Amino acid sequence: MLGELRAVVGDDHVFDGRGSSYVVDWTGRFRGHTDVVVRPGSVDEVREVLRIVRAHGRALVVQGGNTGLVGGGVPLNGEVVMSLTRMNRVGEPDVTTRQIEVEAGATLEAVQRAATTVGLRYPVDFGSRGSATIGGTIATNAGGVNVMRYGSTRVQVAGLEAVLADGSVVSTMAGLMKDNTGYDLRGLMCASEGTLGVVTRAVLRLVPAHEVRETVMVGCASVDDALDVVATVCGASEAIDAAELMSRRGVDLVADVVGAHRPFDAEWYLLIESSTSDRSDGTLARLLAGRDLVAVADTPARRDALWRLRDEHTASIATLGVPLKYDVTVPLRSMAEFVRVARQEVAAMDPRAEIIFFGHAADGNLHVNVVGADHDHHGAYDSAVLGAVSRFQGSISAEHGVGVAKRDWLHLSRSADEIAAMRAIKQALDPDGILNPNVLLPSEPTA
Numbered sequence: 050m051l052g053e054l055r056a057v058v059g060d061d062h063v064f065d066g067r068g069s070s071y072v073v074d075w076t077g078r079f080r081g082h083t084d085v086v087v088r089p090g091s092v093d094e095v096r097e098v099l100r101i102v103r104a105h106g107r108a109l110v111v112q113g114g115n116t117g118l119v120g121g122g123v124p125l126n127g128e129v130v131m132s133l134t135r136m137n138r139v140g141e142p143d144v145t146t147r148q149i150e151v152e153a154g155a156t157l158e159a160v161q162r163a164a165t166t167v168g169l170r171y172p173v174d175f176g177s178r179g180s181a182t183i184g185g186t187i188a189t190n191a192g193g194v195n196v197m198r199y200g201s202t203r204v205q206v207a208g209l210e211a212v213l214a215d216g217s218v219v220s221t222m223a224g225l226m227k228d229n230t231g232y233d234l235r236g237l238m239c240a241s242e243g244t245l246g247v248v249t250r251a252v253l254r255l256v257p258a259h260e261v262r263e264t265v266m267v268g269c270a271s272v273d274d275a276l277d278v279v280a281t282v283c284g285a286s287e288a289i290d291a292a293e294l295m296s297r298r299g300v301d302l303v304a305d306v307v308g309a310h311r312p313f314d315a316e317w318y319l320l321i322e323s324s325t326s327d328r329s330d331g332t333l334a335r336l337l338a339g340r341d342l343v344a345v346a347d348t349p350a351r352r353d354a355l356w357r358l359r360d361e362h363t364a365s366i367a368t369l370g371v372p373l374k375y376d377v378t379v380p381l382r383s384m385a386e387f388v389r390v391a392r393q394e395v396a397a398m399d400p401r402a403e404i405i406f407f408g409h410a411a412d413g414n415l416h417v418n419v420v421g422a423d424h425d426h427h428g429a430y431d432s433a434v435l436g437a438v439s440r441f442q443g444s445i446s447a448e449h450g451v452g453v454a455k456r457d458w459l460h461l462s463r464s465a466d467e468i469a470a471m472r473a474i475k476q477a478l479d480p481d482g483i484l485n486p487n488v489l490l491p492s493e494p495t496a
């Protein structure tokens with residue numbers, strides 16, 4: 050198999066992955082092994098690689114920037130790793146259609162930069178933008194900080210090309226605004242986590258880059274107080290891009306780890322950002338006038354400093370050890386109660402375990418990081434946190450995907466009928482089960 054793969058992609062792009070960064074996830078929680086990493090440089094090479102891997106009875110895990118947080122890109126059982134980072138071309142943004150054509154291995158940041166050159170913006174954004182690749186963001190339907198205004202990755206995908214398990218190609222790269230011809234194969238690939246096909250290219254939607262931006266940090270007494278602020282600003286302005294919630298513990302930790310300055314001390318923090326083309330607006334500062342603990346970023350450096358307190362959460366939490374990560378949505382009305390219940394249940398399990406919350410307030414999306422927990426008992430923590438999510442009628446995966454981490458909890462968010470329908474799709478498109486076999490669907494059929 051190695052010889053055949055080398056003949057397709059070249060000697061330099063097939064190597065033994067043992068001990069490499071390709072076998073472990075960013076958090077260090079999920080570790081696998083592989084004797085083959087292959088790096089194709091074109092869609093035709095992807096097709097050939099799939100054909101060869103399949104002919105040799107092997108399975109395949111697709112990897113981009115390897116920034117996933119649910120173990121979805123790890124060759125847990127010795128699968129071949131196919132890395133798409135060589136396929137990183139970014140086309141010229143089209144200002145008329147407001148679209149850009151990119152290859153799957155391009156980083157999120159490269160796409161954002163290209164959009165900026167013509168006064169446009171790619172609205173998906175999150176902390177690992179410099180390494181995360183577009184293919185991974187599509188495969189996980191990544192969210193991030195601007196979903197409240199622009200929607201998740203799925204909404205931005207105007208066209209897509211993917212290679213299926215048998216080497217056939219499905220493509221909607223014309224990026225048509227209107228196209229009602231049958232099943233939405235493009236939509237199906239979003240959040241499929243590499244189980245249905247290998248995304249190789251996409252046409253992405255761009256939005257205007259509004260030049261007037263306001264960024265403020267607001268101190269809040271409670272989660273409900275923070276949600277009241279969100280409701281107030283969102284009710285009065287259509288220009289809100291982001292409303293990020295952080296706890297005192299999280300902000301203190303980041304300030305410590307990166308040596309940053311906190312604008313004030315508060316139980317909870319909200320980082321709110323708006324952008325508009327209307328210079329007379331000034332909405333955020335006006336809407337928050339009269340509140341205590343409001344820091345307005347009046348310079349770009351000040352804005353970067355406030356965002357740093359948010360963006361550095363994941364890396365700062367990692368300095369406390371490998372966390373158990375949960376990425377959940379709960380209805381806004383239940384968010385405060387969920388925080389209380391989750392905190393209580395984790396404390397009851399082990400007083401040394403600590404729970405840190407942050408997230409995207411307007412989406413009801415909380416990142417629940419449990420540090421200091423005994424990973425041998427992760428099932429009990431999963432059950433406590435995800436069980437509470439389910440009782441509040443939330444989702445066990447808001448934006449990171451199900452991956453390995455949550456596959457056995459899928460029934461908390463999807464009915465048996467829905468899981469059966471997903472299995473039927475998987476069976477139809479990948480009958481031999483060669484594409485990312487360790488993720489998404491539960492290991493045993495649910496009754």
Ligand code: 2HG
Nearest residue numbers: 175176363374416417418
């Ligand atoms: C974020 O919002 C990411 O920063 C990562 O989704 C969340 O580290 C996490 O738990």
Ligand code: ZN
Nearest residue numbers: 193408416448
């Ligand atoms: Zn997030």
